Amino acid sequence: MAVDVGNLLQSMIGAGEGLGADVWNKMQTYAVPELHKIAVQIAAIADHITDYTPEGAKALFDMQVKASVGVIAGMTEMTLLAVQTAINAILNAIRGFVNGAIGFALV
Amino acid sequence: MHARRGTALTWRQPALLLLSFLAMLAAACTTVSLVSAYDEQTEQGLSALYVDTANFVERMIAQHGQPGGTYAANQQFYSDAMARVDVMIARSEGFSVRQSCPSTAFLSHLTEALPADIRGRVGTLPPGDCQTVVLRELRGAYGDMRDFHRAQGDRGIPDSARDIILTGGVGSLLRTAIAIQAAKHAAQQPGAR
Numbered sequence: 001m002a003v004d005v006g007n008l009l010q011s012m013i014g015a016g017e018g019l020g021a022d023v024w025n026k027m028q029t030y031a032v033p034e035l036h037k038i039a040v041q042i043a044a045i046a047d048h049i050t051d052y053t054p055e056g057a058k059a060l061f062d063m064q065v066k067a068s069v070g071v072i073a074g075m076t077e078m079t080l081l082a083v084q085t086a087i088n089a090i091l092n093a094i095r096g097f098v099n100g101a102i103g104f105a106l107v
Numbered sequence: 108m109h110a111r112r113g114t115a116l117t118w119r120q121p122a123l124l125l126l127s128f129l130a131m132l133a134a135a136c137t138t139v140s141l142v143s144a145y146d147e148q149t150e151q152g153l154s155a156l157y158v159d160t161a162n163f164v165e166r167m168i169a170q171h172g173q174p175g176g177t178y179a180a181n182q183q184f185y186s187d188a189m190a191r192v193d194v195m196i197a198r199s200e201g202f203s204v205r206q207s208c209p210s211t212a213f214l215s216h217l218t219e220a221l222p223a224d225i226r227g228r229v230g231t232l233p234p235g236d237c238q239t240v241v242l243r244e245l246r247g248a249y250g251d252m253r254d255f256h257r258a259q260g261d262r263g264i265p266d267s268a269r270d271i272i273l274t275g276g277v278g279s280l281l282r283t284a285i286a287i288q289a290a291k292h293a294a295q296q297p298g299a300r
Binding site: 030034037038040041042044045047048051052053055056059060062063064066067069070071072073074076077078080081083084085087088091 | 137138139140141142208209210232236237238240241244245247248251252254255258259260262265267268270271272274275276277279280282283284286287290291294
């Protein structure tokens with residue numbers, strides 16, 4: 001049984017477009033290569049199915065599903081971190097402006 | 108004279124108002140926290156776990172088909188690995204600043220794209236912030252690895268499973284969790300943007 005890695009990856013990437021272009025673009029540098037690796041491994045389970053018991057193959061597949069969900073959650077965490085860094089940079093700029101205008105360190 | 112003073116007050120009032128607003132904003136929000144802070148202990152724990160897992164898989168492949176490579180002879184590895192991840196989950200929950208991970212929308216899109224029989228196996232996101240979700244999935248993946256090893260019986264872990272476990276699966280989750288800590292560490296460095 002052959003699995004088309006390209007189609008599988010495209011489905012995963014297509015699903016990510018629902019997040020919005022900006023966020024998804026930021027996530028692509030890490031998420032897409034990692035999801036590609038997972039898609040290749042799902043295909044590899046099918047390619048080597050005779051090496052595994054049916055229960056063993058199912059456990060390996062479930063492991064790849066968890067990895068996919070984990071990569072998405074991980075990318076969301078890193079996106080939130082990027083947003084946090086940007087917001088705090090703006091707050092720092094405001095702080096500098098306020099303290100500069102007042103003439104002493106108010107904030 | 109009175110007219111000049113009136114004009115000055117007219118200009119100063121909005122400026123003072125804006126300054127006060129900015130001061131209040133900056134004072135109220137000295138820093139914003141959307142994610143938990145970098146945790147050195149978790150990063151070191153993940154790196155050590157990655158090395159131990161890679162070594163374990165290599166050892167099991169070398170002994171595959173022999174008594175020393177069966178699940179029965181190696182079940183302690185799984186108990187230890189899951190206990191180590193449990194500690195990381197506890198630390199992550201303790202330091203978390205959010206109650207949930209906003210990846211639910213993505214997961215809905217992902218599951219819509221999957222065949223119906225697979226859709227039910229994806230389920231919903233586990234509780235906690237995104238970092239905790241990654242660690243919970245990692246713990247679950249070790250459970251899948253244990254189930255795989257047990258289901259293989261005397262066959263043990265064949266060579267073809269190396270990349271399935273270490274490049275995808277458990278390995279992918281470990282790399283993701285390490286990447287999160289590395290990104291947080293980098294963001295804490297002076298001048299980070």
